[in-house]
Amino acid sequence: DGGITQSPKYLFRKEGQNVTLSCEQNLNHDAMYWYRQDPGQGLRLIYYSQIVNDFQKGDIAEGYSVSREKKESFPLTVTSAQKNPTAFYLCASRNTEAFFGQGTRLTVV
Amino acid sequence: QKEVEQDPGPLSVPEGAIVSLNCTYSNSAFQYFMWYRQYSRKGPELLMYTYSSGNKEDGRFTAQVDKSSKYISLFIRDSQPSDSATYLCATRSAGNKLTFGGGTRVLVKP
Numbered sequence: 001d002g003g004i005t006q007s008p009k010y011l012f013r014k015e016g017q018n019v020t021l022s023c024e025q026n027l028n029h030d031a032m033y034w035y036r037q038d039p040g041q042g043l044r045l046i047y048y049s050q051i052v053n054d055f056q057k058g059d060i061a062e063g064y065s066v067s068r069e070k071k072e073s074f075p076l077t078v079t080s081a082q083k084n085p086t087a088f089y090l091c092a093s094r095n096t097e098a099f100f101g102q103g104t105r106l107t108v109v
Numbered sequence: 110q111k112e113v114e115q116d117p118g119p120l121s122v123p124e125g126a127i128v129s130l131n132c133t134y135s136n137s138a139f140q141y142f143m144w145y146r147q148y149s150r151k152g153p154e155l156l157m158y159t160y161s162s163g164n165k166e167d168g169r170f171t172a173q174v175d176k177s178s179k180y181i182s183l184f185i186r187d188s189q190p191s192d193s194a195t196y197l198c199a200t201r202s203a204g205n206k207l208t209f210g211g212g213t214r215v216l217v218k219p
Contacts, residue, residue: 006152031205042115042197042211043153050205058206090152097143098199098207100152 003027006091006101012109013078013085021076021104023091031094032074036060036087037103043090049074078106112136115198115210124219128185132198132210135179139200139208142174144183147195147212156196157183188217 004025013019025032031050035043045058049068063082068074074093078085086108091101115132122128130144141160145153157172159165165172173182181200185192198210 004152033207035209040117043209045206045208048205048207056206088150092207094205094207096141097155097158099155100145102152103150105150 004091004093004099004101006089006104008104009102011104011106013106015108016080018077018079019085019106021078021089021091021106023074023076023101024072025074025093026072027093027095027099028071029093029095030071031098032068033092033094033098034058034064034066034074034076035090035092037090038087046076046089110135111211112208113198113200113210115213117211117213119214119216121216121218122188124188124190124217126188126217128183128188128192128215128217130183130185130196130198130213130215132181133179134181134200134208136200136202136208137176137179138202139179140203141201142172142181143199143201144170144172144181145197145199146192147197149194153197185215190217190219193217 007022033048034046047066049055065077144157147153162176169186171184195212197212
């Protein structure tokens with residue numbers, strides 16, 4: 001069945017390490033997004049991609065990187081340069097309406 | 110100033126009451142408007158999508174857009190305890206960037 005799959009659901013990272021969050025969709029959507037959500041907060045845009053091999057920085061791109069080599073996949077790398085990486089990360093894809101995955105909760109230990 | 114403003118709540122109502130939620134936005138280029146429901150530790154779920162001023166109804170949910178005032182609303186009739194969640198409004202211009210409000214936490218008490 002169609003949808004957006006984020007993995008893993010929970011992720012633990014040591015300080016100074018890079019970590020990659022996976023996002024896969026089989027909805028044939030061109031646009032894909034990464035958001036960060038902190039406790040009690042709304043969604044803040046990290047990166048978005050309108051088409052394969054193209055992506056734009058959002059409002060809080062520093063310390064993050066993405067790639068869009070395939071239409072179905074939009075992985076997010078949280079680098080060691082991100083000072084406060086502990087958060088809930090949400091991936092979305094869009095044709096007209098935007099649909100979300102179930103999120104990855106990243107904790108720095 | 111944030112592009113989309115939303116009262117964080119919490120908004121507490123008794124079961125069966127009407128829940129009234131709203132957002133204001135500042136960018137007149139926003140053309141598309143969405144409401145999402147988010148349960149704790151889950152991804153947001155799309156409730157309503159509209160691109161014009163006026164009302165749109167779907168079951169117990171009514172979305173209202175007033176572009177002249179830059180004001181969007183969501184009404185939930187006959188509220189249930191299962192409606193307890195955080196509700197997020199979102200907007201988009203003709204481009205692809207989606208901008209969200211901060212979310213309103215709703216509690217429906219039995």
